[in-house]
Amino acid sequence: MSVPRGIRNLGGAAVACLALTGAQPVVAVDQRGPVVVELYQSQGCSDCPPAQEYLNRLADRPGVLALSFAVTYWDQLGWKDSFASPRFTQRQRDYAAHNGGAGVATPQFWINGRETILGANIPRVETAIAKAALAGPRIAAAGNHVTIAAGHAPAAADVWVVRYDPxxxxxxxxxxxxxxxxxxxxxxxxxxxxxxxxxxxxxMLTLPQPVTGGLATAILLQDGKGGRIIAAALAR
Structure with missing residues (x-):
């Protein structure tokens, strides 16, 4: 696990000091949905390649949505990550803020937004995946619309569209x-x-512009910023 220079500890959580100033296929999943595995990493972090290599393998596993988020706080330390975005860095920080003491570092895994593993600790990630489950509503997407079935909702459930390169x-x-x-x-x-x-x-919600450039689409239903993933769907 790496924490770059420019990281300080505030209230038990490490926080980056760098300022963040045509119809498509129908998607339908059962109520459990795929296990969402988010990896926060950077090309500038020497501890990250083994974690990314593991996620590369995980991408082919049925029942798993593997997502690699490139963060920005290594960008001024010798190499600017070619995929990094402040939005992804903020998402990692939202998890840390919502889960007091979780910390921010690379590589870091989040499983269904509930459990985090710092470092490329593959056995712990596998254990977290094995026990993970979603129990949210059914999600489906057709054309440029997403539909979410009725169900029990937390106070604030956000609907996210994720576009990623498989x-x-x-x-x-x-x-x-x-x-x-x-x-x-x-x-x-x-x-x-x-x-x-x-x-x-x-x-029923409207999707953003159609997918281009070979990107795949996933839908995440999340219990507020940094909260648990309630339901998820893959567009195939």
Whole structure:
């Protein structure tokens, strides 16, 4: 696990000091939905390649939605990550803020937004996946609409659209801690857009612009910023 220079501890959680100033396929999943495994990593972090390599393998596992979020707080330490976004860094911080003391570092896994594993501790991630379950409403997507069935809702449930690249993209790193290495990436998140809220009633929402550039789409229903994932769906 790596915490770059510029990270300080506030209230027990490590916080980055860098300022963040045509019809498509029908999607339908059972009520459990896929287990959502989010990896927060950076091409500038020497501890991250084993975690990304594991996520690359996990991307092919049925019943799992593997998502790789590239964070920005390594970008000024020798190498600027080619996929990083302040939005993804903020999402990691939201998890830390919601789960006091969880910390912010790389690599870091979040399983269904409930359990976190710092470092490339693959056995612990596997254990978390094995016991993870979703019990939210059914989600479906057709054309440019997402429908969410009625069910029990928390006070604030957010609906997110995630666009990610399922292909293997090999990036040659020429500087920083991983200088001289070529790191393959899969399921790199390129877009993260909140499209609405869910209050427990049946809901229909409009998707953003159609998918382009070979990106895949997933829908996440989440209990507020940094909260648990309630339900998820994959667009195949």
């Amino acid at each position: 292909r293997t993209i090999a990036v040659a790193i020429s500087a920083g801690e991983n200088g001289g290495r070529t790191i393959p990436h899969r399921d790199i998140v390129r877009e993260l857009v909140q499209i609405g809220h869910w209050n427990g009633a049946a809901e």
